[in-house]
Amino acid sequence: MGLLFSHDTLPQRVLFGTGKAAEHLAAEVAAFGATRVMMIAGRRDANTAAGLSARLPVVLHYSDIVQHVPIESAARARAAAREHRVDLLVCLGGGSAVGLAKAVALDTGLPVIAIPTTYAGSEATNVWGLTEDGRKKTGVDARVLPATVIYDAQLSLSLPSGLSVASGLNAMAHCIDSLWGPRADPINAALAAEGIRALATGLPAITDDPAGIEGREQALYGAYLSAVAFASAGSGLHHKICHVLGGTWNMPHAQTHATVLPYVLAFNAPHAPEAESRIAAAFGSPTALEGLNALRKRLDAPRALKNYGFDAADIPEAVSLILPQVPAINPRTVTGENLTELLTAALHGTDAAGLSPVKA
Structure with missing residues (x-):
């Protein structure tokens, strides 16, 4: 069809x-x-x-x-x-x-x-x-x-490079979540892919030359595309997690999104091959996670939730609050066990590639 x-x-x-x-x-x-x-x-x-x-x-x-x-x-x-x-x-x-x-x-x-x-x-x-x-x-x-x-x-121009990075990765999260959001469609996917490309171009340019305009224009352009895609596709797993963390523990919005993103990507990507392929192509990378991780390394992106007011003792409550909000359409079944694993890895900033790929 x-x-x-x-x-x-x-x-x-x-x-x-x-x-x-x-x-x-x-x-x-x-x-x-x-x-x-x-x-x-x-x-x-x-x-x-x-x-x-x-x-x-x-x-x-x-x-x-x-x-x-x-x-x-x-x-x-x-x-x-x-x-x-x-x-x-x-x-x-x-x-x-x-x-x-x-x-x-x-x-x-x-x-x-x-x-x-x-x-x-x-x-x-x-x-x-x-x-x-x-x-x-x-x-x-x-x-x-x-x-x-x-x-x-x-x-x-007055936005410091570090905050530009965190904010830009928040926009990147809009793009990636749009590819498996509740109302994901081919138009959202096209907007999201171009948003990823623009952000992946603009953010390194900002860190290389904070006073330059071209990188900031690309980042604003990418952020707009990311938001349009997100508004149409709806809130996916990443945003459900970050809204709970931010609202309950008053964590900084951009840094929380920037930290959680690679873990949600590692969690979902093996179960969403078409989205994974599109993200990888937008990064110009063999895989989506390799592309994101390479960008994060270059940008010295936020790494661990423990740096922003979240603690291991908070994980059970976070899991209980997030699980009822997970979209039914998420490409991978989310359980208390695998969500705990995701949050534990994000808490400590361990390698997202180490998340169990098939545990349901």
Whole structure:
């Protein structure tokens, strides 16, 4: 039988250009007819936010941003938006800033313009996440999809190389998870493969020349593709693991994704030969895991969960929280035993190739 699939493409405007962010933002604010803008940006990005919005009708600069978007943080931002009668949200920064804007949009229906400075990819998805009582809950809602995304590699120059690597490998995880996500299809696969290629080109260029633009442009381009593929394919095993780890133990988002990725790839790839072949080809490597590991070695990527607040004593609880969320379509059956093995290896940073390939 020939190709048979369904694919949803999310409605979104993307503006890409180095040095063009201020120009693009002004044009978009005017197009929305906005008169009361809420600018969401962390303290690290405060000067950039002020510069981009100097001539815009900003009524509130908001910097109370917390990773994993605790429900209390979302409530404060929602109240502030209402108090200032905001009619447009602009967020500048990484996944936490975008996530907070999404939390406000989910409650208010306000449109969002996202200006990402990392490779988190949240700006191109309709997925929201909120953390309450140590548990991270995610959902899908059209209201949280930013209407416009403005990419400007110049704005990412202040992102240190180490964080660029972790954030870029987070984007890589979007690509790889998209190849076996619940709604994986050939279009997602094509986007994901090109995303892997772009990230594998861009991230080494950033570490070689942190002040260079070309590598950062490739990384932003790859991050966008990764997010579009992920938004369509849905959350796979990797993201289910990382959402539990991040929300429950407040682990750093990008570093957690960067650390867990090779273990999920080693776990699933032998059971998904078509996806494995596509990933390997995107890396230009004999196997998917060899390609990823070679890139990680070159980038000096994050290695072990124990470095980010996770402990061996936490593994049983993590397993109990992750197992109910594993997608039924995952290419390999996930059990308490093999998930414990995966998390133990990731905890200590042992060779991912050593995971038992067929144990069910």
